[in-house]
Amino acid sequence: MTLETTEVLLRKTQLFATLTDREMTPLSARASKRHFDRGEVLFSEGDPCHGLFVVASGRIRIFKLSPSGREQVLAVEGPGSSFAELPVFDGGVYPASASALEDAEVFFISRKDFQNYCREHPEVALKVLAVVGARLRRLVGIIEDLSFTTVRQRLISLLLRRAQESGITTKEGIRVALHTTHQDLAAELGTVRELVSRNLSRLQAEGLLEVDGRSLVVKDLPALKREQSAQE
Amino acid sequence: MTLETTEVLLRKTQLFATLTDREMTPLSARASKRHFDRGEVLFSEGDPCHGLFVVASGRIRIFKLSPSGREQVLAVEGPGSSFAELPVFDGGVYPASASALEDAEVFFISRKDFQNYCREHPEVALKVLAVVGARLRRLVGIIEDLSFTTVRQRLISLLLRRAQESGITTKEGIRVALHTTHQDLAAELGTVRELVSRNLSRLQAEGLLEVDGRSLVVKDLPALKREQSAQE
DNA sequence: AATTGGGAGTGACTTTAGTCACTGGCGTGA
DNA sequence: TCACGCCAGTGACTAAAGTCACTCCCAATT
Numbered sequence: 001m002t003l004e005t006t007e008v009l010l011r012k013t014q015l016f017a018t019l020t021d022r023e024m025t026p027l028s029a030r031a032s033k034r035h036f037d038r039g040e041v042l043f044s045e046g047d048p049c050h051g052l053f054v055v056a057s058g059r060i061r062i063f064k065l066s067p068s069g070r071e072q073v074l075a076v077e078g079p080g081s082s083f084a085e086l087p088v089f090d091g092g093v094y095p096a097s098a099s100a101l102e103d104a105e106v107f108f109i110s111r112k113d114f115q116n117y118c119r120e121h122p123e124v125a126l127k128v129l130a131v132v133g134a135r136l137r138r139l140v141g142i143i144e145d146l147s148f149t150t151v152r153q154r155l156i157s158l159l160l161r162r163a164q165e166s167g168i169t170t171k172e173g174i175r176v177a178l179h180t181t182h183q184d185l186a187a188e189l190g191t192v193r194e195l196v197s198r199n200l201s202r203l204q205a206e207g208l209l210e211v212d213g214r215s216l217v218v219k220d221l222p223a224l225k226r227e228q229s230a231q232e
Numbered sequence: 233m234t235l236e237t238t239e240v241l242l243r244k245t246q247l248f249a250t251l252t253d254r255e256m257t258p259l260s261a262r263a264s265k266r267h268f269d270r271g272e273v274l275f276s277e278g279d280p281c282h283g284l285f286v287v288a289s290g291r292i293r294i295f296k297l298s299p300s301g302r303e304q305v306l307a308v309e310g311p312g313s314s315f316a317e318l319p320v321f322d323g324g325v326y327p328a329s330a331s332a333l334e335d336a337e338v339f340f341i342s343r344k345d346f347q348n349y350c351r352e353h354p355e356v357a358l359k360v361l362a363v364v365g366a367r368l369r370r371l372v373g374i375i376e377d378l379s380f381t382t383v384r385q386r387l388i389s390l391l392l393r394r395a396q397e398s399g400i401t402t403k404e405g406i407r408v409a410l411h412t413t414h415q416d417l418a419a420e421l422g423t424v425r426e427l428v429s430r431n432l433s434r435l436q437a438e439g440l441l442e443v444d445g446r447s448l449v450v451k452d453l454p455a456l457k458r459e460q461s462a463q464e
Numbered sequence: 465a466a467t468t469g470g471g472a473g474t475g476a477c478t479t480t481a482g483t484c485a486c487t488g489g490c491g492t493g494a
Numbered sequence: 495t496c497a498c499g500c501c502a503g504t505g506a507c508t509a510a511a512g513t514c515a516c517t518c519c520c521a522a523t524t
Contacts, residue, residue: 064372064375064376064379064380066376066379066380067380068380070379070380072375072376072379072380074372074375086361086364086365086368087365089358089361089362089365090361090362090365090366090369091362092365092369095368095369095372096372118354118358119354119358122350122351122354122357125354125357125358125361126321126350126351126357128361129318129321129322129357129360129361129364130321130322130323132318132361132364132368133318133319133321133322133324134322135368136318136327136364136367136368136371137322137324137327139368139371139372139375140296140306140327140328140371142375143296143304143306143371143374143375143378143422144296144298144304146375146378146379146422147296147298147302147304147378147422148296148298148299148300148302148304190375190378190379
């Protein structure tokens with residue numbers, strides 16, 4: 001891959017979008033690109049932090065793994081997103097694990113390079129703060145969900161989010177492709193496979209949606225929205 | 233309060249400890265001090281963010297409030313800690329509410345002042361990143377607890393933490409003062425008052441500790457530690 | 465065509481969490 | 495000193511979450 005292409009890709013990220021060409025070039029030169037196969041682990045919780053990552057293609061799942069094998073997803077990062085910015089600064093280990101949801105291309109910038117770069121370009125540090133602010137908000141949202149809502153409500157929220165992002169409106173309702181196994185959905189919701197399966201069945205039985213393998217059709221959007229907003 | 237005193241206090245914070253006198257003075261001049269009575273609200277979730285806070289004395293509780301009135305504590309900040317740094321940078325609203333656990337003195341630095349200050353002193357931005365990194369780790373810890381552990385395990389963890397920080401070893405065991413109501417403990421654990429009460433009773437019945445009003449004595453530290461580390 | 469393996473659905477069950485209602489204690493202030 | 499409010503304890507219950515075991519389906523493999 002040429003240096004120019006790296007620049008074009010880094011330009012699409014939140015973190016580096018506003019840099020000038022002159023500022024960008026030295027950074028691009030330091031960014032190495034790595035490929036990860038679907039399912040491959042980028043790093044595990046507790047590993048020493050060597051640097052930060054920027055997704056070029058594919059999606060990366062950041063998650064916690066419990067001793068008994070349960071997973072809790074903290075974030076899913078797609079092209080243009082960076083992750084593991086923070087351990088770069090506080091010097092600790094990675095607080096969670098990361099694996100590729102799909103085949104993925106990921107840039108890696110070493111801790112030292114990035115820290116130096118931030119010192120030379122203070123506005124990048126401010127950008128990082130903004131990105132991290134968004135991340136913190138998402139984590140608080142997960143805590144809120146886990147603490148206050150039921151699996152059913154979380155599932156509905158997730159489906160509505162997916163419907164909004166990538167749903168296709170047809171005359172029967174909004175068609176949503178899940179692309180994932182129930183196992184993976186469970187990890188996002190912080191529960192187990194069986195509960196995802198059961199809750200989907202129940203929602204179908206109630207006529208709120210129609211499940212069809214790994215895609216489904218939302219039949220009663222208002223009812224789902226009502227239930228979501230009536231969260232206790 | 234004199235400017236000098238403000239400086240002495242700011243000097244004790246993680247964020248500003250490493251600044252020189254010359255750097256400190258203009259910041260101190262901008263920091264205003266406010267008093268909050270026990271129970272008073274500093275800001276509520278959703279309020280526009282006007283600036284950041286630094287605790288001088290007392291403890292501030294950062295928490296989420298559910299529609300049904302349940303609370304989930306995200307952090308408790310004591311003297312020297314800052315909070316609400318992040319909304320300053322990403323420009324959004326406060327993601328949670330804050331109230332004083334005890335009578336408290338708190339410095340306030342306006343958004344604009346702090347942003348300017350960070351631009352002039354880039355190393356402060358790096359400090360903020362380190363502080364925020366620690367905060368992020370704590371949030372991930374809360375998610376882990378909520379997702380993987382039971383109320384009983386969380387209660388044990390909290391008691392062991394308190395025992396370590398402020399427990400007094402006596403011949404009967406480690407005496408721990410709680411200082412809080414069961415209601416407040418429940419908010420920290422992400423559950424309800426009754427479960428705190430019941431679990432404490434049960435731990436006492438099992439001989440692991442002895443409850444005595446708002447303080448208690450840990451009788452079987454090894455057993456508690458065993459159970460904590462055996463978390464599934 | 466038979467085999468294998470991962471994913472999904474489900475019944476039956478246990479455990480944990482949460483709710484409701486009530487009791488009793490204890491301290492403060494009228 | 496009495497009344498009130500706040501806090502704690504608990505029984506009885508409901509509901510939600512999680513576990514276990516099994517079946518079925520389907521697609522890829524040999």
